[in-house]
Amino acid sequence: MFLIDQLILLSSALILIGILSSKLSARLGLPMLVLFLMVGMLAGEEGLGRIVFDSPEIAHAIGTLALALILFDGGLQTPLASIKRVWKPASVLATLGVVFTAVVTGAAASVILPITLMEGLLLGAIVGSTDAAAVFSLLRNAGINLNNRVKATLEIESASNDPMAIFLTIALLEVILNEAEIGLGLLLFFVxxxxxxxxxxxxxxxxxxxLINKINLQATGLYPVLVTAAGLLSYGIATYFGGSGFLAIFICGVMIGNKRFVFQRTTFLFHDGLAWLSQITMFVMLGLLINPSSLLDVWLEGLVIGAILLFVARPLAVIPILKIFGFNLREITLMSWVGLRGSVPIILAIFPLLFGLPGAELIFNAVFFVVLISSTLQGSTLPFVARKLGLIERTPAKAAAVLEITALGQVDGEIVEYTLSENSRAVKRRLARMALPEGAVVAMISRGAKIIPPRGSTILEAKDHLFVVLKDDYKEMVEQVFSEKGFRSSKLPAHWRLKGASTLADIEWCYELLINKGINKHFTLDELAREQLGSDFAEFAEFTxxxxxxRVEEIVGNRAVTVIVMPSILLDNA
Incomplete structure (x- = not known):
């Protein structure tokens, strides 16, 4: 076998083992990143696999690429509304919080380990930031739902504090190795x-x-690739001009993810899978890089440093900041505990090895042990702590599962597949009662192995797959119609173009719209228009x-076939 053949065999086998090990996460109560690290350690030089991997340069390169893709996916899935809600506390935690954590942890490390104060501060800077990959993975796969403010603060803090940790690490290396002065030069570097x-x-x-909304690519599979290339380009451009690539690619993801573009759902699914592949690859590789026996040399010191980080440095950094921004005691307690360290500290711990710092191996081993302690202890206890603090909320209703199948060339339309969940508002209702917008047509329904011709009398069932031909403007409305009960889309258009045959009761059910309790809800829009307008019934006539x-949009014969509905208030479940 050629070397590349061996690499393909080994890498695919390790990724497959990593995926299968994720099934043990819930049973063992361990975060998946810990299991991925263990897979790498077991496959390593001192494990069962006997794979020799001792290249900090390769580990740094692969780890950086993987982390960039994970942050990009995190940005794509972060609503702009969440950032607006918590950007102030998250940004302070990501800057001053990291500095304070680094100073406290670093000062303690210089006493516990045989290293200087500056080297201790370097170790503190390396472990000072929470890890986006660990936090994203834990919060989205722990099976719990935290309130939006706490969850958004944790995610945005973890995604935005890496630049500060990188800045502190590089700055301290400059001070230690090149005797650089702490002053204006470092401040300009930070800015x-x-x-x-x-x-x-x-x-x-x-x-x-x-670009993506104007370009017309023949191969639909190129759209997710285009988005990926754009994200990596933002990383490369930022680093070329001396900026933080990690901050750039996260912000680029937020910018793209909060705008409408073609094949958006497909792109999100692609990057979700790519982020998982990046996590598995990165953590397994970092597990290969460490020799378990070297951890035994620092286990006691690492345990003490980890305890100081978890129980002293993180709480002292978080409590005053969150108190200023009005978080209550229970929320502060949880956020003090959920400060997971993951891949970023390990990748940053490679920097001293790359720069040839004396004692770099000791720092790397200590950081690795601290990460294991943090991930295992904090990650495995998050559901318990959140439950004890009473911060777990009911899982909100979800939008319909959507798969964009194809865009119709230059035509303003697409074919989209919607999958009905058990709690979908469409389940057990006739298709005719779903108040679809005018112009959206259900072309086919698949139920198991059966194809069901869609008719108005067809009763929809859970797990049905509905193939709908629709205009781009109707996506949010159709998604709302087939979503779970209680779900309210925040992206519904201001003008709803509905069929005149839709009843008021069906419109209220599908869109959660409060019309008027005194109106006969069995009226169709056509009947309502004729009753309200009387002799003024005509096209473009309006009533409230x-x-x-x-507004009556179109009349055929003496019937309103299309009516524009312009709601200003949503039903409040009253």
Whole structure:
């Protein structure tokens, strides 16, 4: 076998084992990243696999690429509304919080380990940031639902504090190795890192959305690839001009993910899988890099440093900041505990090895042990702590599962597949009662191995797959119709173009719209228009019922076949 053949065999086998090991996560109560690290350690030189991997350069390169893709996926899935809600506390935690954590942990490390104060501060800077990959993975796969403010703060903090940790690590290495002075030069470097990263992400994200909505690619599979390339380009441009690539690619992801573009759902699914592949590859590789026997040399010191980080440094950094921004004691307690360390500290711990710092191996081993302690203890106890603090909320209703099948060439339309969940508002209702927008047509229904011709009398069932031909403008409305009960789309258009045969009761059910309690809900829009307008019944005639404005858009014969509904208030489950 050629070397590349062996690498393909080994890498695919390790990735497959990593995927299968994720099934043990829930049973063992361990975060998946810990299991992925253990797979790497077991496959390593001192494990069962006897695979020799001792290249910090390769580990740094692969780890950086993987982390960039994970942050990009995190940005794509982060609503802009969440950032607006918590950007102030998250940004302070990501900067001052990291500095304070690094100083406290580093000062303790210089006493516990045989290293200087500056080397201790370097270790503190390396473990000072929470890890985006660990936090994203834990919060989205722990089977619990935290309130939006706490969850958003943790995710945005973890995604945005890496630049500060990188800045502190590089700055301290400059001070230790090159005797650089702490002053204006380091301040300018910090401004360049943050400002360059933010500008790179904003510019790349803006132009990517404009490009993807104008370009017409023949192969639909190229759209997710185009988005990936744009994200990596933002990383590369930012780092080329001295900015933070990690901050740039996260902001680029947020910019793209919060705009409408073609094949958006498909792109999100692609990057979700790519992020998982990156996590598995990165953690397994980092597990290969460490020799378990070397951890035994620092286990006691690492345990003490980890305890100081978890029980002293993180709480002292978090409590005053969150108190200022109005978080209550229970929320502060949880966020003090959920400060997981993951791949970023291990990748940063490779820097001293790359720069040839004396004692770099000791620092690397200590950091690795601290990460294991943090991930295992904090990750495995998150559900228990959140439950004890009473911060677990009911899982919100979900949107319908959507798969964009194809765009119809230059035509303003697509064929989209919707999968009905057990709790979908469409289940056990006739298709005719789903108040679909005018122009959206259910072309086919598949139920198990059967194909069901769609008719108005067809009763929809859970797990049905509905193939709908629709205009791009109707996506949010159709998604709302087939989503779970209680789900409210925040992206519904201001004007709803509905069929005149839709009843008010069906419209209320599908869109959670309060029309007027005094109106006969069995009226169709056509009947309502003729009753309200009387002799003024004509095309483009308008009338108001409660807080909803109606406009007759099209009349055929003496019937309103299309009515525009302009709601201003959503049903409040009253």
């Amino acid at each position: 360049l890192q943050m400002g360059g990263g933010a500008m790179g992400g904003l510019i790349a994200g803006y132009f990517t959305v404009r 019922v409660g807080d909803v404005l109606f």
